[in-house]
Amino acid sequence: MIPPSPVNAAPAPGRPRPPAAPGGGDGPQALPDPGSLQDLYWPPVHPFESLDPELVRFVAAPPPARAALLARLRADPEAHGRFLHDHLATLYAHSLGYRDGPAAHAPDDDLEIALYAARTRLEHEFLTYGCSPAPVPDLRGQEAAADHLEALAADNPGASHPLFRFLATDATREQIEYFLRCELIRNEVVDDEVALLVVGLQGHQKAVAASNLWDECGRGRLENFHTYWLRRQLGSSAGWEALASYRRDHPWFAKPTSNLFAALLLRPARVQAAYGCFLVFESWVEPHFTLLLEGMTRVGIHDDDMRVYYTAHTRIDPRHSQDLCDGLRAQRPRLTPREVRAALNGAHLAVDTGVRQYDSILRHLETMGPRGVPAPQAGDH
Ligand SMILES: [Fe+2]
Ligand SMILES: [Fe+2]
Numbered sequence: 001m002i003p004p005s006p007v008n009a010a011p012a013p014g015r016p017r018p019p020a021a022p023g024g025g026d027g028p029q030a031l032p033d034p035g036s037l038q039d040l041y042w043p044p045v046h047p048f049e050s051l052d053p054e055l056v057r058f059v060a061a062p063p064p065a066r067a068a069l070l071a072r073l074r075a076d077p078e079a080h081g082r083f084l085h086d087h088l089a090t091l092y093a094h095s096l097g098y099r100d101g102p103a104a105h106a107p108d109d110d111l112e113i114a115l116y117a118a119r120t121r122l123e124h125e126f127l128t129y130g131c132s133p134a135p136v137p138d139l140r141g142q143e144a145a146a147d148h149l150e151a152l153a154a155d156n157p158g159a160s161h162p163l164f165r166f167l168a169t170d171a172t173r174e175q176i177e178y179f180l181r182c183e184l185i186r187n188e189v190v191d192d193e194v195a196l197l198v199v200g201l202q203g204h205q206k207a208v209a210a211s212n213l214w215d216e217c218g219r220g221r222l223e224n225f226h227t228y229w230l231r232r233q234l235g236s237s238a239g240w241e242a243l244a245s246y247r248r249d250h251p252w253f254a255k256p257t258s259n260l261f262a263a264l265l266l267r268p269a270r271v272q273a274a275y276g277c278f279l280v281f282e283s284w285v286e287p288h289f290t291l292l293l294e295g296m297t298r299v300g301i302h303d304d305d306m307r308v309y310y311t312a313h314t315r316i317d318p319r320h321s322q323d324l325c326d327g328l329r330a331q332r333p334r335l336t337p338r339e340v341r342a343a344l345n346g347a348h349l350a351v352d353t354g355v356r357q358y359d360s361i362l363r364h365l366e367t368m369g370p371r372g373v374p375a376p377q378a379g380d381h
Contacts, residue, residue, distance in 0.1 A: 153283030208327030253360035273346030
C-alpha cells in the first residue's frame with residue numbers, strides 16, 4: 001500500500017497551506033476554485049419536490065398488489081427494468097440522505113417506514129429476477145476466495161466489454177459526452193458508498209475500506225476529493241444546473257450498478273457481498289478509463305478539467321482493487337464459509353449487472369441520433 005503522501009496530508013486546523021506540488025501523491029496539482037465549485041451542493045440535484053405517482057401507488061399498495069404488479073412487469077424486461085431501477089434510485093437518494101430524497105429535511109416516520117418496505121421489496125425483485133450471476137465456485141477459505149477474485153478481476157466479461165473498445169475507436173464526440181455524463185452520475189456519491197462499506201467490516205477489510213474512503217476524500221484536501229474532479233468536469237454553476245435539470249431524462253439502464261452496490265451496502269447480511277462487488281468495480285476502472293481516455297483524445301477532448309477524474313483513477317484504482325484482494329486474504333478474524341460465499345456472490349453479481357448495463361449503454365449509443373441532450377463539456381466552463 002502506498003503510504004499517505006505529505007502533499008495530501010490533512011492541514012493543521014486554521015493553518016493555510018501552500019499549493020500542492022505537481023505529481024505529488026495520487027492527486028493532480030491543486031488548482032484555485034475559479035467558479036466557486038466548492039459552493040455547489042453535491043451531488044448536483046435539486047431539492048425534493050414530489051414523488052413519482054407510480055412510486056406513490058406502489059408504496060401505498062398492499063403486498064399482494066405489489067407482488068401482482070411486479071409479476072406482470074416481468075413479462076416485459078424493459079418495463080420491469082425501468083420500474084425497478086428508476087424507483088430504487090429514488091429510494092436510495094432517500095436512504096443516503098441527499099436533498100432530492102423525500103424526508104431529507106424532517107423525519108417522517110410513517111412515510112419512511114413505507115419507503116423502507118417498498119425498497120426492500122424492490123431489492124428482492126431486482127436480486128431475484130433482475131440478476132443471473134455465474135455460479136459461484138465452492139471455496140470455503142478466504143485465501144482461495146482472494147485468489148479467485150484476483151483472477152476474476154483480471155479477466156471477466158465486464159473488464160473487456162466491447163463498449164469500451166467502441167468508445168476508444170468508433171464513438172463520436174457526442175456519444176463520448178453522453179457516456180461521460182453517465183459516468184459522472186454513476187460515480188458522484190462513491191465516497192458515501194465507500195463510507196457505508198466501512199460499516200460492519202472488521203480488521204484488514206475495514207482498514208482497506210477506510211483507506212479507500214480517505215483517498216475518496218482527497219486525504220483531507222477539498223480540491224483532491226474525487227468528487228471535486230467531477231465538479232471540475234461540470235465546470236461552473238451553469239454546468240451544475242444543466243446536469244441537475246437533465247436527471248429526469250437519465251436512462252434507467254445506466255443505474256443498475258449503482259443500485260446493486262446500494263442494495264448490498266444497506267443490508268446487514270450483505271456486508272461481504274458489497275465488499276466483493278466493490279472489488280470488481282474497482283478492478284474495472286483502469287482498463288475502462290484507459291480506453292475512454294483514448295476515445296476522448298481521438299475526438300478532441302483534451303481539457304484537463306474533463307480528463308482529470310479519469311487520468312487520476314487509472315493510477316489509483318489498480319492499487320485499490322489489489323488492496324481489497326489483500327485485505328480479504330489477510331482478514332482476521334477469519335471469514336466464515338458463509339461470509340466467503342457472500343463475498344464471491346457479490347463479485348459475480350457485479351460482473352453480471354455490469355455486463356447488462358454496458359450492453360444496454362452500447363446498444364443505446366449505437367442507436368443515438370445525431371442530436372441528443374447536450375452533455376457537460378469543456379466549452380461550458
Ligand atoms: Fe475515486
Ligand atoms: Fe477507488
